[in-house]
Amino acid sequence: MTRSMTAFTRQEIQQPWGTLIWELRSVNHRYLEPHFRLPDSLRDIEGGLREALRKAISRGKIEATLRFVPEKSGGALQVDQERLAEVLAATRELTAAGAEMAALNPLELLSWPGVLVESALDMQAVRQQALQLFRQGLDDLVVGREREGAELSQLIHQRLDAIDAIVADVRRMMPQILQGQRDTLQQRLAELSGELDAGRLEQEVVLLAHKADVDEEVDRLNTHVQEVRRVLKGKGPIGRRLDFLMQELNREANTLSSKSIVAATTRSAVELKVLIEQMREQIQNIE
Known part of the structure; x- marks a missing residue:
């Protein structure tokens, strides 16, 4: 399926610990x-992000921005059991040393530095959620x-149809064009010499026909158009292949122009060159 290289998406998820927002x-x-x-x-997840990206996309400049907004309310309060055990052990040592101590107040214990902490x-x-949301x-x-690639493919097919029509017209016109040039040449030779040399006429007609022979170019144009249609139906990245075919189509159009002997073929x-350039501009955006 034809893919464009232009797209945008925004993904957001809210969790008790905060909000993640991806923009691609x-x-x-x-x-x-x-x-x-x-x-x-979250810098340490970049390796996993790059691996997921390589599996999904082959070409294109990708800008991926992640925003993380933690919940302002903070986490739940928890008792640091190790710190509490240290405080209790210290009180027991004081009691064992003969110090008189009142009964321990739980609230005083909780107020001791490091006993009551906010959960990390x-x-x-x-x-894990950031990676999943990225995928x-x-x-x-x-x-x-x-979706955009399908639209580009449709535009390219429209221009391929137009190229087919032009090539068919050129093929249909060529016998008439050659006959017209033969008649014109015959008239000019008659005017110049007064007496027509049939051998000279045939020689000039052969040279003219050789110069104006575009059957090979027309055949190659048809072949390249068919190849473009085939590539558009293929899977995977096709942009570079299509760009190469545009160069080949343009080469045949230039040769057709150089062999032109009448304004119609010019x-x-x-x-043809206008249509090929329009396709080439669209293909620059195909993966």
């Missing part, structure tokens, strides 16, 4: 060129690229 932008590029903007606390954020869960974003990005060659 894709534009055309000769190779795959990823750029990640990540919070410092589970960053492993955040990392969802990639799936959506690919769908967008395929116009046809110009129209």
Whole structure:
């Protein structure tokens, strides 16, 4: 399926620990060129992100931005059992040494530095969710690229149809063009010499026909058009192959123009080159 290299997606998820937001932008590029903007606390997931990206996309400049907004309410309060055990052990030592101590107040124990702590954020869960959300974003990005790629394919097919029509017209016109040039040449030779030399006429007609013979170019144009249609139906990256075929089509259009002996074929060659250039511009955005 034809894929464009241009797409955008935004993915967001909210969890008790905060909010994750991914924004993925894709534009055309000769190779795959990823750029990640990540919070410092999530830098270590970049390797997994690059691996997932390589599996999903072959070409394009990808800008991936992740925003992490932790919940301001903070985590739940927990008792540091180790710290509490240390405080209790210290009180027992004082009692064993003969110090008189009142009954321990639980609230006073909780107020001791380090006994009551706020639970730490589970960053492993955040990392896993960020990776999963990124994969969802990639799936959506690919769908967008395929959707735009289908539109590009339709535009290219329209121009291929126009090229087929022009090539058919050129093929149909050539016998009439050659006969017209033969008649014109015969008239000029008659005017110049007064007495027509049949051998000289045939020689000039053969040279003219050789110069104006575009059957080979027309056949190759048809072949290249068929190949473009076949490639558009293929799977995987096809942009570079299509770009090569545009060069081949343009070469045949230039040759057709150089062999033109009447204005009609010159116009046809110009129209072909315009259509080929329009396709080439669209193909620059195909993966």
